[in-house]
Amino acid sequence: MSSQQIPYVKTQILPKLLNQVLLGNPQLGNFYGNPPKIESFAEQISSKKKTFSVKNRQILVKGLHKQYNYLNPDDYTKMQIDSLKDKQTFTVTTGHQLNLMGGAIFFIYKIISVINLANELQKKYPKNKFVPIFWMASEDHDFNEINHFNVGDEKLQWLQNAKGPVGRFSTRGLVDIYKKFSIAVKKTPYGKELKDLFNQSYISSKNLADATRCLVHNIFGKEGIVIIDGDDSIFKSLFVSHIKNELIDKLSFSSVTKTNNKIKNIDKNFKIQVNPRPINLFYMKDNIRQRIVENEGVFQVLNTSLNFTLDDLIEEIDKHPARFSPNVIMRPMYQECILPNLSYTGGSNELSYWLQLKSYFDISKVCFPILMHRNSAIIVSKKHLRQLKKLNLQVDDLFLSKDDLKTKIAKNYTKQNIDFSSLKNYLKKQFEDLYTIAKQTDSSFLGAVSAQEKKQINGLSKLEKRLLKAEKNKYSDHIEKALSLQKTLFPNGNLQERSINFSSFYAIYGHDFIQKLKSEMEPFQQSLSIISL
Numbered sequence: 001m002s003s004q005q006i007p008y009v010k011t012q013i014l015p016k017l018l019n020q021v022l023l024g025n026p027q028l029g030n031f032y033g034n035p036p037k038i039e040s041f042a043e044q045i046s047s048k049k050k051t052f053s054v055k056n057r058q059i060l061v062k063g064l065h066k067q068y069n070y071l072n073p074d075d076y077t078k079m080q081i082d083s084l085k086d087k088q089t090f091t092v093t094t095g096h097q098l099n100l101m102g103g104a105i106f107f108i109y110k111i112i113s114v115i116n117l118a119n120e121l122q123k124k125y126p127k128n129k130f131v132p133i134f135w136m137a138s139e140d141h142d143f144n145e146i147n148h149f150n151v152g153d154e155k156l157q158w159l160q161n162a163k164g165p166v167g168r169f170s171t172r173g174l175v176d177i178y179k180k181f182s183i184a185v186k187k188t189p190y191g192k193e194l195k196d197l198f199n200q201s202y203i204s205s206k207n208l209a210d211a212t213r214c215l216v217h218n219i220f221g222k223e224g225i226v227i228i229d230g231d232d233s234i235f236k237s238l239f240v241s242h243i244k245n246e247l248i249d250k251l252s253f254s255s256v257t258k259t260n261n262k263i264k265n266i267d268k269n270f271k272i273q274v275n276p277r278p279i280n281l282f283y284m285k286d287n288i289r290q291r292i293v294e295n296e297g298v299f300q301v302l303n304t305s306l307n308f309t310l311d312d313l314i315e316e317i318d319k320h321p322a323r324f325s326p327n328v329i330m331r332p333m334y335q336e337c338i339l340p341n342l343s344y345t346g347g348s349n350e351l352s353y354w355l356q357l358k359s360y361f362d363i364s365k366v367c368f369p370i371l372m373h374r375n376s377a378i379i380v381s382k383k384h385l386r387q388l389k390k391l392n393l394q395v396d397d398l399f400l401s402k403d404d405l406k407t408k409i410a411k412n413y414t415k416q417n418i419d420f421s422s423l424k425n426y427l428k429k430q431f432e433d434l435y436t437i438a439k440q441t442d443s444s445f446l447g448a449v450s451a452q453e454k455k456q457i458n459g460l461s462k463l464e465k466r467l468l469k470a471e472k473n474k475y476s477d478h479i480e481k482a483l484s485l486q487k488t489l490f491p492n493g494n495l496q497e498r499s500i501n502f503s504s505f506y507a508i509y510g511h512d513f514i515q516k517l518k519s520e521m522e523p524f525q526q527s528l529s530i531i532s533l
Helices: 016-022 026-032 038-051 054-071 075-085 106-124 172-185 191-203 208-223 233-248 251-266 310-319 331-338 348-354 358-364 382-390 395-399 402-413 421-439 443-474 476-489 503-509 511-520
Strands: 002-007 089-096 129-136 148-151 154-157 226-229 281-285 288-295 298-301 324-326 341-346 370-373 376-380 527-532
Touching: 002 395, 016 026, 016 348, 016 370, 026 251, 026 358, 038 106, 038 341, 038 370, 054 075, 054 208, 054 226, 054 233, 054 331, 075 089, 075 129, 075 208, 075 226, 089 106, 106 129, 106 208, 106 341, 106 376, 106 511, 129 208, 148 172, 148 503, 154 172, 172 191, 172 503, 191 208, 191 503, 208 226, 208 511, 233 251, 233 281, 233 310, 233 324, 233 331, 251 358, 324 331, 331 341, 331 358, 341 348, 348 370, 382 476, 382 527, 395 402, 395 476, 402 443, 402 476, 421 443, 443 476, 503 511, 511 527
Parallel strands: 089 129, 089 341, 129 226, 341 370, 376 527
Antiparallel strands: 002 527, 148 154, 281 288, 281 324, 288 298
16 A cells, blocks of 8 residues: 645645644644644644643543443553543544444544544653544434445445434334345355354444444544543533523533634635534433524423423533533533643534534633544545546546536647637737737728627637547547546546545455554644645
8 A cells, every 4th residue: 555645735625714724834723722733642642732731631531431331441441441531632523423333434434544643742742641532422412414434436325314412313223224234244254254243343333423433433442532421410510600601601502602703714615514602512321412502581392391490400510411412512622621622623514614613622621632634535446546547637636627628628628729819829928919000000900900809709619619529539448437436536527536445445354444644644644635646
């Protein structure tokens, strides 16, 4: 396996504003704090050490051991968890939804990113210890986003009526998916290993949160990853003051709204990922996760008959903190309150909404993490590389639009000069003499010269397009091969990593595939990896 790098700027897969943040543009510092450079972690360590208490560490360790208990973890995992008691130990975190088998393969890239980051920080700051964390988004309630994954061209989908937080869903209904998955990987070298992985993770676990923890632990446990489920009364007890502040002072709404306006003033094209609500909390029980809204001093849980006064709601928070679930605005705050965390690693959409939150963190007096972009990659086979070479293309050419790719192929193969720029420039120079003459006569002649120039230039443009079209037709076979390759590596017009599941590669290469990815990816690189198998 080998790799090459394509700078993110060249791929245009990141928003311009985010790209400037990742490059550490100091003019945008109010939105991100410390830049994503290894030298920045010294200051981040100092800041987090001052704000994260020994008591919180003890509660965190207690909760993690409780969550891991059913797995009967090995001594190394226990040591990783216990190390969090030490005030010199810090975490680097990524997170994801509880997609079946992880969903698209960038789930794997995220985890590799934080594992490699922890290792790099360990070398740079040997007096500290760094633990990579995977945060399970177990309180989400959008089942349709997580109930499927793709193996090759086949979509395996879990069909059932499900409500409430996804982490609590029973896995009893996954036997049919297991059977279909077993058939899909049956004839592959590592199909049995994948079947066992699915069975141990999903069939043997009682709910989706336990299943996801088991999956990640089985793949990455030996790399030191620690998996955390925020849906836990132990952890929610550390967040009580922020839950109350949200109901009383509505800090998130005012601060994030102001930040959104500032971002739009800087970059009108920046896509605002999340808009805050007056209250950014859900009320949650096994079968419900519904928004809390306020109307004239009465707090209602939408789509239920539940109503509270503020005093009643405060009492409910004190007695049952686990019933209060942060939405996308508050979830990052919750994470940073219960972890001795230094950085968050995510994709472009995730980091874009983190940029909206720093003022909320500042006013809440919570340390804002360093934002790291996860590794991104396209996996290509030797066959793909041979095809590209025959077509005289590079992988980055496949980022072109279909029309631009067709044009490039035609220009690569044609022996004709189908770029009429030089002819157009020559024509314009000829008309310069006519303009000189026209200025010495009358204005009507000047207009005639201008009209004739436009007519001639337009004529050349039309001829240029006709010639290009003819050459595209001439090399249609080459164009079809290029478009087919583009479709393979960019399914449905998206990056490969957002569609295919890791099992498609694991089935052929086994755990070596994971290890090779880990060796090819670097946590601070600002580029897309092209990894050939």
